[in-house]
């Protein structure tokens with residue numbers, strides 16, 4: 059849980075861990091101090107113009123002072139622009155790094171069954187980018203003007219400094235009160251909004267069903283109260299922020315007005331010069347306005363804090379499994395060793411001690427009633443989920459504890475719900491790697507999809523993404539070709555024949571036989587054992603409550619020569 063007021067510290071700590079980032083932050087801070095020095099010189103110049111030039115009538119001095127005033131102004135502006143560029147570059151660079159990490163963690167979180175959409179992690183990264191690049195941190199750096207301004211005011215007259223100090227204190231206390239009283243509200247509103255928009259997104263994905271069955275109204279009516287509650291909580295926090303904004307602005311102007319009044323009284327008693335009144339007003343403004351800006355940008359701080367907290371929780375809860383070195387003498391093929399697995403929020407294991415060895419060049423058919431854990435076993439075999447105990451070992455390497463880019467190319471996977479990504483059929487089959495048309499066509503031929511692809515409007519160049527017009531059967535065939543791409547050592551197919559016509563089913567059988575002949579260990583889930591009769595080397599039967607058996611098939615597999 060995030061501690062009140064710890065956001066800046068947390069973010070600064072994270073930035074400081076990266077030397078390049080801390081260097082940029084240090085430079086931006088240095089520029090802020092230098093800029094404040096330039097700007098704080100201006101009230102003193104103004105005072106000299108009033109007290110020295112008006113009384114002495116020396117226009118040469120006025121020219122020099124005016125020039126110095128102008129140079130200070132330009133230098134302040136240049137430093138501000140350079141600082142803004144540095145902060146924007148820093149925000150960009152940090153966001154790029156965070157985006158990759160956030161995406162990886164979001165994928166792992168989705169695999170673990172989390173309902174929080176990956177999109178939310180990207181929105182949080184964008185929020186942090188906006189925060190870092192948007193001048194809020196620069197406002198914090200500008201707060202160095204406050205002690206310097208107060209010191210100079212003190213040197214002009216302690217009464218000036220006291221008035222400005224009280225104003226700074228009032229604004230600062232208001233900021234802390236605002237933060238303490240609304241942070242929880244903002245957090246809850248923001249979390250609720252993420253949840254409700256995720257729910258709505260999930261439901262809208264089923265637009266055919268919603269529209270076809272006339273369910274849109276009831277769905278929206280169920281979603282609306284939660285959304286309204288989230289918005290109401292956000293509005294309440296905003297209302298408090300508006301009240302604080304009013305008091306902050308009032309305090310700032312009140313301080314300046316009081317400085318003028320006090321200055322006139324002091325001048326009539328010859329304790330300060332008339333020019334000091336203008337200088338003190340400017341200095342009081344310089345001392346109070348950075349604190350006021352930080353308080354007024356409180357919402358940005360709060361939103362960035364929430365985004366940061368959510369990302370930290372996502373990274374902590376879904377860290378990449380630590381890689382382990384492969385065993386020196388691992389058996390070839392796939393070995394599922396004593397796997398026990400309980401679904402998230404489940405009370406009893408669906409798989410209990412499941413053990414099966416799939417040598418290279420064999421087909422293992424996984425059978426069982428609905429809900430007995432067949433798909434889950436495949437995902438465990440691929441290392442996509444953490445078992446309660448046991449492991450899946452491919453050629454001596456634990457498939458869970460290995461970099462995905464290392465093991466991915468050795469695996470072919472056809473999930474139950476085939477998803478193709480935006481891009482051509484060619485790019486999808488080639489897994490969006492370097493284009494290798496020959497290997498793509500070889501995979502498509504092996505999957506029996508080549509002729510079907512040839513009949514598509516643009517052949518291999520046809521769009522295959524979720525909104526493209528491929529039928530379910532066509533998608534499945536393209537997905538099968540993607541699984542075969544690169545002759546994987548392990549082929550994991552979840553109901554590959556589902557939804558295919560007779561020709562498609564025969565193509566699948568032939569394709570899996572071909573993969574076996576090439577030495578792949580094949581693990582296939584099916585609800586149609588008849589189709590696979592005489593085609594497989596062993597059967598893994600799953601039953602309710604974690605029961606399982608490994609059997610030889612009724613008819614031994616017919617091996618191709």
Ligand SMILES: Nc1ncnc2c1ncn2[C@@H]1O[C@H](COP(=O)(O)OP(=O)(O)OP(=O)(O)O)[C@@H](O)[C@H]1O
Nearest residue numbers: 170171401402408427428429430431432433434435
């Ligand atoms: N991410 C998850 N979160 C919660 N429960 C899950 C999750 N994945 C699987 N389960 C549960 O685990 C059990 C096994 O699911 P699984 O999809 O592996 O069964 P299956 O044998 O493949 O079923 P089917 O034949 O219907 O495809 C089910 O009760 C399911 O609800």
